Amino acid sequence: MFRKLCSSSFSRSIIFPNKPIFFISSRSFPKPLRHHSYSSLKMTDTHIPDNPNSSSSPIQSPTKPESLRSLEFQLGSSFTVDPIIPPPNQIIIVVSGPSGVGKDAVINKLREVRQGLHFVVTATSRPMRPGEVDGKDYYFVSRDEFLSMVENEELLEYALVYGEYKGIPKKQIQEYMAKGEDIVLRVDIQGAQTLRRILGNSAVFVFLVAESELAMVERLIDRKTESQEELLVRVATAREEVRHLKSFDYVVVNAKGRLDDAVNRVESIIDAEKSKVHQRIVRI
Ligand SMILES: Nc1ncnc2c1ncn2[C@@H]1O[C@H](COP(=O)(O)OP(=O)(O)OP(=O)(O)O)[C@@H](O)[C@H]1O
Known part of the structure; x- marks a missing residue:
């Protein structure tokens, strides 16, 4: 029937x-x-x-x-083509980790494969390394110029890192968020700690690690950008820095020869954040 x-x-x-x-x-x-x-x-x-x-x-x-x-x-009502949910909020994603884990390598690859992201160019007082481009890798400024940016409150945060200043220009973030882009910040652990205090849970914090301490040190040696003394400081600092992992939201392993996997993982984090029911709201 x-x-x-x-x-x-x-x-x-x-x-x-x-x-x-x-x-x-x-x-x-x-x-x-x-x-x-x-x-x-x-x-x-x-x-x-x-x-x-x-x-x-x-x-x-x-x-x-x-x-x-x-x-x-x-x-009793018509169907509309309006989106059922509003577009996701823009996010600030902070990529950090000890020296030599591959922050630049991951970010450079992410830049190639992912649209809609603005990679904030940090201002620094350190000298340009061979192959670096002003305005692309960093804004290279003199010490005096940097200190006047600090005085004018133009920086979201700044720090003295290995004897040189590094800071994040606020205006750049505001401009690109207004254009609808997500923001990627690449900072060392000290910078990430400060940003956590400033941005709280409104930003997403990702900690990059190498698969082992040896792998990380070998990468730094192979990069040939530090003297033996500088290497000693960076490696000793990296040992301490791993203890700050707990204050991050995500951890991504960047294993030797597996850069693409690490980048995919970071992309997945962005996708997950964009799919959250309770979105983060950025306040700068
Ligand atoms: N997955 C990987 N496999 C092999 N080599 C890598 C990988 N990721 C990065 N590297 C290499 O390791 C070295 C250090 O990487 P990178 O400069 O990106 O580190 P970093 O975290 O930005 O360091 P720093 O904080 O000192 O600037 C570079 O020579 C880079 O090409």
């Missing part, structure tokens, strides 16, 4: 909780047929028109516009 109801002309009638039953006509707007509520309806109450040829004639189902009109009529 039930199968007969479903497969016969019954399928042309629409049953809706607490709403009248309609028959869909291809020509006219649906009119109420009976005033049954769904809960009071019994199978035996249902109007099943006799159709002796039901096995041979094709089932006539309502067209899509008819079905939509009928649903709108019963619900």
Whole structure:
């Protein structure tokens, strides 16, 4: 019996909780047929028109516009193409980790593979390294210029790192967020700690680690940008810095030869943040 109801002309009638039953006509707007509520309806109450040829004639189902009109009529409002949820908020993602774990390498790759991100260019008083470009890798400024930026409160945060100043220009973040872009900040652990105090939970903090201490030290040696004394300071500092992991939201392992995996992981974090029901709200 039930199968007969479903497969016969019954399928042309629409049953809706607490709403009248309609028959869909291809020509006219649906009119109420009976005033049954769904809960009071019994199978035996249902109007099943006799159709002796039901096995041979094709089932006539309502067209899509008819079905939509009928649903709108019963619900008492039209369907709109407006998004069901608002677009996700822009995020600030802070990528940090000890010296030599591959922060620059991960960020440079992320820049290649992901649209809609603005990578904040940090201002620094340190001299340019071979191959670095002013305005791309850093804004290279003199010590005096840097200190005047501090005085004018142009920096979100700044620090003295290995004897040189580094700071994040506020204006750059505000400008790109206004354009709808997400912001990526690349900072050392000290900078991340300060940013956590300033931004709280409004930003996403990612801690990059190498697969082992040895791997990290080898990467620094291979990079050939530090003297032996500088290497000693960086490696000793890195040992201490791993203890700050707990104040981060995510950790990503950047293993030797697996840079793409680390970048994919960072992308997944961005996607997860964008899918959150309770979005972070950035306040600068
Ligand atoms: N997954 C990886 N596999 C192999 N080498 C890597 C990987 N990631 C980074 N490197 C290399 O390790 C070295 C250190 O990386 P990078 O300069 O990106 O580190 P960093 O965290 O930005 O360091 P710092 O904080 O000192 O600037 C670079 O020579 C880089 O090319």
